[in-house]
Amino acid sequence: xxxxxxVIITRPEPGLxxxxxxxxELGWEPVLAPALSVRSCQVGVLPRRVAALxxxxxxxxxxxxxxxxxxxxxxxxxDRTAQKAREAGFTxxxxxxxxxxxxxxxxxxxxxxxxxxxxxxxxVGQGMELAASLRAQGFRVVRRIAYRADPVEALPAVVDHALxxxxxxxxxxxxARSAQSWLKRAPSVGMGARVRxxxxxVISDAVLKTxxxxxxxxxVSVAATPDAPAMLEALGAWSA
Numbered sequence: 001x002x003x004x005x006x007v008i009i010t011r012p013e014p015g016l017x018x019x020x021x022x023x024x025e026l027g028w029e030p031v032l033a034p035a036l037s038v039r040s041c042q043v044g045v046l047p048r049r050v051a052a053l054x055x056x057x058x059x060x061x062x063x064x065x066x067x068x069x070x071x072x073x074x075x076x077x078x079d080r081t082a083q084k085a086r087e088a089g090f091t092x093x094x095x096x097x098x099x100x101x102x103x104x105x106x107x108x109x110x111x112x113x114x115x116x117x118x119x120x121x122x123x124v125g126q127g128m129e130l131a132a133s134l135r136a137q138g139f140r141v142v143r144r145i146a147y148r149a150d151p152v153e154a155l156p157a158v159v160d161h162a163l164x165x166x167x168x169x170x171x172x173x174x175x176a177r178s179a180q181s182w183l184k185r186a187p188s189v190g191m192g193a194r195v196r197x198x199x200x201x202v203i204s205d206a207v208l209k210t211x212x213x214x215x216x217x218x219x220v221s222v223a224a225t226p227d228a229p230a231m232l233e234a235l236g237a238w239s240a
Contacts, residue, residue: 003169004166004167004168004169005027005028005029005167005169006028006029006030006031006162006167006168006169007023007028007029007030007031007168007169007170007171007172007235008031008033008159008162008168008170008171008172008198009023009030009031009032009033009034009172010033010034010035010171010172010173010174010178010179010182011034011172011174011178011228012034012035012036012037012038012149012178013034013038014038014058014059014062014084015058015059015228016032016034018228019172019228019231019232020032022228022232023172023232023235026232026235026236028169028170028235029167031158031159031162031168032156033155033156033158033159033182034152034178035151035152035178035179035181035182035185036149036150036151036152036177036178036181037149037150037151037152038059038123038147038148038149039147039148039150040062040063040146040147041063041124041145041146041147041148043063043067043121043144043145043146044144046067046068046119046142046144047116047117047119047142049116049117050068050069050072050116050117050118050119050142051073051111051115051116051117051118052072052073052074052075052107052111052115052118052119053068053072053073053074053075053090053118053119053120053121054074054075054103054107054118054119054120054121054127054130054141055074055075055076055077055081055085055121056077056081056100056103056120056121056122056126056127056130057077057081057122057123057126058080058081058084059123059146059147059149060121060122060123060146060147061081061084061085061088062088063121063146063147064085064088064090064121064146065085065088065089065090068119068121070088070089070090070091071091071092072090072092072119073092073093073094073111074090074092074093074094075094075096075103075106075107075110075111076093076094076095076096076103077095077096077098077099077100077102077103078095078096078097078098078099078226078227079095079097079227079229080227080228080229081095082094082095094106094110097225098225098226099226100127100129100130103130104130104133104134107134108137111139113137113138113139113140116140117140117141117142118134118139118140118141118142119142119144120141120142120143120144121144121146122143122144122145122146123145123146123147123148123149124145124147124148124149127143128143131143149177149178151181151184151185152181152185153185154185155182155185155186163195163198168198169198169199170198170199170200170201170235171195171198171199171200171201172200172201172202172231172235173200173201173202173203173207173211174203174207174228174231175203175207176204176206176207176209176210179202179207179210179211179214180210180214183195183211183214197217197218198218199218199219199220199221200216200218200219200220200221201220201221201223201231201234201235202220202221202222202223202231203222203223203226203227203228203230203231204222204223204226205222207222208220208222221234221235221237222234
C-alpha cells in the first residue's frame with residue numbers, strides 16, 4: 001500500500017498558498033482545507049500622533065498599510081509578519097521573533113510612553129491581553145480591529161475523499177481556534193475517528209491542548225517557535 005503523502009493545511013489566506021508551496025517543496029502533497037475565512041474590517045478613526053504600530057498577525061498588514069502612514073515604525077510579532085510589513089511599504093520594521101510577550105519586551109526596550117500612542121492592529125478577540133499589559137506600564141494603546149476570521153461553513157470534498165482513501169499523513173493546525181473550528185466541521189459521519197488518528201503538526205502547546213481535549217488519538221508534533229517556518233521544520237523533522 002502506498003505511503004500517504006497528503007498534508008492537510010488548515011491555514012486561511014493570506015498565507016495558505018505560501019504554506020502549500022512550502023509543503024510541496026518538502027515532497028508532500030498539500031491539501032487545502034482552511035478552517036477560517038478572513039475578511040478585512042474598517043478600522044475607524046485613528047490617533048493623530050502615533051509612536052508605533054503593533055502587528056500581532058500578518059493578517060492585519062494589508063489594512064494597516066491602507067490607513068497608517070508608511071513612515072510609522074512597525075513592531076511585528078514575528079519575522080514573517082515583519083517581512084509582510086516591509087513588502088507593504090513600511091520603512092522601519094522591527095521583529096520580535098516570537099510571540100506577544102516577546103513583542104511587548106521589544107517595544108518596552110525601544111519605545112517610551114511619552115513618544116505618543118501605540119496603535120495595535122489585531123483580529124476580533126485578539127490583542128486584548130497585550131494592550132492591557134502595555135497600558136499597565138504607562139503606554140496609551142489604541143486597539144483597532146483590522147480583520148475578522150469566521151469559521152468556514154464546510155470543508156472541501158477533497159478532504160473527505162483523501163481521508164477515506166488513506167492518503168493523508170498529517171494535518172497542520174495554526175491556532176487553537178482554527179483547530180476547534182476545523183474539527184467541528186471534520187468530514188462526514190464516521191470520519192471523526194479517522195481524522196483524529198492522523199498525525200498533527202501544531203504551532204503551539206495551546207493547540208496541542210485543544211486537540212487533546214477533543215480526543216485526538218494520533219501523534220502530535222509541536223513547532224519549536226510559534227510561526228509557520230517552525231511548523232514546516234517540525235513536519236520535515238517528523239518525516240525525515
